[in-house]
Amino acid sequence: MLIGEFAKRVGVSTDTIRFYGKVGFFSSSRSENGYRHYTEKDIETADLIASGKSIGFSLREILAFSQEMADGVLDHARAQESLQSKINLIDERIASLKRVRKLAQQQLDYCRAVEAQELSV
Amino acid sequence: MLIGEFAKRVGVSTDTIRFYGKVGFFSSSRSENGYRHYTEKDIETADLIASGKSIGFSLREILAFSQEMADGVLDHARAQESLQSKINLIDERIASLKRVRKLAQQQLDYCRAVEAQELSV
DNA sequence: GTAAACCTTGGAGTACGCTCCAAGGTCCAG
DNA sequence: CTGGACCTTGGAGCGTACTCCAAGGTTTAC
Ligand SMILES: [Zn+2]
Ligand SMILES: [Zn+2]
Ligand SMILES: [Zn+2]
Ligand SMILES: [Zn+2]
Numbered sequence: 001m002l003i004g005e006f007a008k009r010v011g012v013s014t015d016t017i018r019f020y021g022k023v024g025f026f027s028s029s030r031s032e033n034g035y036r037h038y039t040e041k042d043i044e045t046a047d048l049i050a051s052g053k054s055i056g057f058s059l060r061e062i063l064a065f066s067q068e069m070a071d072g073v074l075d076h077a078r079a080q081e082s083l084q085s086k087i088n089l090i091d092e093r094i095a096s097l098k099r100v101r102k103l104a105q106q107q108l109d110y111c112r113a114v115e116a117q118e119l120s121v
Numbered sequence: 122m123l124i125g126e127f128a129k130r131v132g133v134s135t136d137t138i139r140f141y142g143k144v145g146f147f148s149s150s151r152s153e154n155g156y157r158h159y160t161e162k163d164i165e166t167a168d169l170i171a172s173g174k175s176i177g178f179s180l181r182e183i184l185a186f187s188q189e190m191a192d193g194v195l196d197h198a199r200a201q202e203s204l205q206s207k208i209n210l211i212d213e214r215i216a217s218l219k220r221v222r223k224l225a226q227q228q229l230d231y232c233r234a235v236e237a238q239e240l241s242v
Numbered sequence: 243g244t245a246a247a248c249c250t251t252g253g254a255g256t257a258c259g260c261t262c263c264a265a266g267g268t269c270c271a272g
Numbered sequence: 273c274t275g276g277a278c279c280t281t282g283g284a285g286c287g288t289a290c291t292c293c294a295a296g297g298t299t300t301a302c
Contacts, residue, residue, distance in 0.1 A: 002248080002249075003248095003249075004247090004248070004249080009208040013290085013291075014249090015290070015291060015292075016289085016290065016291085018251095019251095019289070019291090020158050023289090033249075033250090033297080033298060033299085034249075034250060034251095034298090035248085035249055035250080035298085036249085036250090045147075048224075051217060051220065051221050052221065053289095054214070054217045055177070055214060055217045055218045055221055056176070056177035058288070058289090059288080059289075060288090065225075068228070069224075069228050076232055076235065077234075079232050080229060080233065080236075081230055083228055083229040083232065086225050086228065087222060087225050087226060087229070089189075090218050090221060090222045090225070091222070093175070093176060093218055094176045094215055094218050094219070094222075095283060096172060096176045097211050097214055097215050097218070098174045098215070099172065100172050100176055100211060101208060101211045101215075102171065102184075102210070103169075103172075103190075104204050104207050104208050105208060106212070107189070107190050107204055108201060108204040108205065109202050109207070111197055111201055111204065112197075112201065112282085114197070115197040115201075118197075122279095123278075123279075124279075125277090125278065125279080134260085134261075135279090136260070136261060136262075137259085137260065137261085139280095139281095140259070140260060140261090144259095154268055154269085154279075154280090155267085155268090155279075155280060155281095156266080156268085156278085156279055156280080157279085157280090174259095179258075179259090180258080180259075181258095243302105244301105244302095245300100245301090245302090246274065246299100246300085246301085246302105247298100247300085247301100248297105248298075248299070248300090248301085249296100249297075249298065249299090250296080250298095251294100251295090251296085252293100252294090252295095252296105253292105253293090253294090254291100254293080254294105255290105255292075255293100256289100256290085256291075256292095257288100257289095257290090257291105257293080258287100258288085258289095259287095259288095260286085260287095260288100261284100261285080261286080262283105262284085262285080262286100262299100263283085263284075263285095264274085264275105264281100264282090264283090264284105264293085265280100265281090265282095265283100266279100266280075266281085266285100267278105267279075267280065267281105268277100268278075268279065268280090269276100269278070269279090270276090270277090270278095271274100271275090271276095272273105272274095272275095
């Protein structure tokens with residue numbers, strides 16, 4: 001499919017798609033008139049970009065990750081090491097999020113308690 | 122304490138501290154010669170910035186959050202609503218992280234399986 | 243054959259979060 | 273009173289991730 005349809009399907013602008021292409025994502029095949037072509041696999045890549053971005057990875061990190069997902073070319077030891085370190089990073093982020101969540105929850109509880117006290121006085 | 126000592130204690134550059142100050146963080150008290158002063162409370166703020174950043178919040182989001190943490194001035198209903206929405210956002214991020222973690226884990230398992238098969242052939 | 247709806251490139255501009263000057267004031271030790 | 277280690281401001285520059293625009297080629301539809 002062409003860039004307009006592709007962009008609509010993945011929910012971003014055509015400019016953004018071209019930008020991702022420059023970074024190194026997608027199959028980069030063109031028809032004779034120069035128009036970019038996108039496949040279902042590119043849709044999966046776009047979904048991975050969305051996921052990665054939503055959890056705070058940079059486009060370059062996501063690119064490296066998606067290349068490890070492709071595997072086959074890379075040697076297994078390297079790919080496994082990289083995937084494992086990515087998993088460790090994710091675990092750290094989850095732990096961080098939980099810490100901040102706890103902080104927010106405590107503050108929320110505190111705020112409610114103060115409010116209740118104010119109302120009872 | 123002065124900016125140099127403060128920056129060292131929180132582990133960032135003095136430029137970064139001044140930048141955070143411009144954004145709106147810290148107590149912004151100065152001595153007569155114009156030097157910035159920082160307190161233990163500012164250390165806590167800096168820690169909050171570090172946590173917030175590590176989990177993908179922007180400085181403005183962290184600023185809003187830290188102001189809600191201060192509370193007292195704001196009305197309770199508003200503060201509670203905002204804290205709750207922040208907790209919901211954190212929960213979404215945790216869910217996203219877990220999804221990507223699962224993807225990575227599957228790929229890792231797959232990579233190991235392929236490697237094992239290659240060795241046995 | 244021309245209008246509309248596509249596509250192309252390049253380059254400029256934006257917001258964020260720094261980072262690095264330059265030029266100069268302040269403070270303290272010897 | 274001079275050197276060195278602080279501090280100040282302002283402004284430039286940078287990497288990331290877009291976003292917008294101008295100028296122009298292609299395709300399809302009437
Ligand atoms: Zn195609
Ligand atoms: Zn409250
Ligand atoms: Zn002080
Ligand atoms: Zn493998």
